[in-house]
Amino acid sequence: MSTRFRIAMLLYGMINAVIFGFGIILVLSFPEISEAWPYIIPVVVVASFIIAAPIAWMIAPRLRARYWRDR
Numbered sequence: 001m002s003t004r005f006r007i008a009m010l011l012y013g014m015i016n017a018v019i020f021g022f023g024i025i026l027v028l029s030f031p032e033i034s035e036a037w038p039y040i041i042p043v044v045v046v047a048s049f050i051i052a053a054p055i056a057w058m059i060a061p062r063l064r065a066r067y068w069r070d071r
Contacts, residue, residue: 007060015059016052023048
């Protein structure tokens with residue numbers, strides 16, 4: 001496993017939680033669509049799992065100290 005992959009794995013859970021929290025607050029802030037919540041909330045869960053991976057992969061190199069000044 002590369003260092004980038006290991007850092008991305010550590011970041012993935014945190015980024016997933018932030019995206020999920022943002023999405024769930026956005027969905028639950030509209031009580032008019034409460035009938036659709038059982039269908040929208042699983043979409044938010046799956047979307048947060050999918051979107052978090054590339055974001056973690058992009059952030060991981062920035063957390064390596066030796067590359068911080070080069071970029």
